[in-house]
Amino acid sequence: MQDRVLSMLGLAEKAGKIVSGGFSTEEAVRKRQAKLVILAGDAQKNTVKSFEDKCKYSRIPLRYYSTKEILGHAVGREDRSCMAVTDNGFAAVIMKLLDSGNEERGCNVENQNQ
Numbered sequence: 001m002q003d004r005v006l007s008m009l010g011l012a013e014k015a016g017k018i019v020s021g022g023f024s025t026e027e028a029v030r031k032r033q034a035k036l037v038i039l040a041g042d043a044q045k046n047t048v049k050s051f052e053d054k055c056k057y058s059r060i061p062l063r064y065y066s067t068k069e070i071l072g073h074a075v076g077r078e079d080r081s082c083m084a085v086t087d088n089g090f091a092a093v094i095m096k097l098l099d100s101g102n103e104e105r106g107c108n109v110e111n112q113n114q
Contacts, residue, residue, distance in 0.1 A: 005065065005097050006074040008090060009038075009083075013075040017087035020072075020080045022047065029054045034084035035091035036061050040068040043081035051082060061091070063098045 012018045019028045028034040029051070037055050039048060041064050055062040065071065068079035075083065085091040 005094060005101075006070070008094050008097065009071070009074040009085075010076070012085055012087065012090040012094070015087070015090070017090050018075055018083055018085060020075055020077060020083035022082060025051070025082045025084045026054065028084040028086060029058055029060055032058060032060070033086050034058075034060050035088050036063065036085040036095055038062075038071065038083050038085070038094075039064050040066060040071050040081045042067050047081055061095060063095065065098060 009018065019025055019034075025034070025037060029037060034055075037051055037060055039051055039062065051062060054060075068081045071083060072078050072080040085094060
């Protein structure tokens with residue numbers, strides 16, 4: 001499952017449908033361009049809290065996945081603790097992959113940091 005999620009993130013990046021980094025992701029959420037926000041499992045607590053609040057308020061889906069290093073590598077960048085998918089199609093496929101994988105492992109997809 002991990003390879004498929006990372007592959008989809010890479011494809012979305014190549015298509016220009018990913019924004020990454022705190023400022024860009026926050027702006028995409030604020031402008032409601034984000035269709036899905038992904039946070040690394042090892043993101044800072046203040047980053048997690050900030051995006052949880054912003055996404056809840058804006059009703060944007062939020063998922064936790066992997067590590068900063070792996071997320072950054074998937075989109076051809078340095079470590080990334082957060083990113084937003086700005087396309088409905090990519091967001092739907094990535095959420096489906098993440099949710100089905102977490103259900104199989106019995107994980108809570110809403111907050112894996114606790």
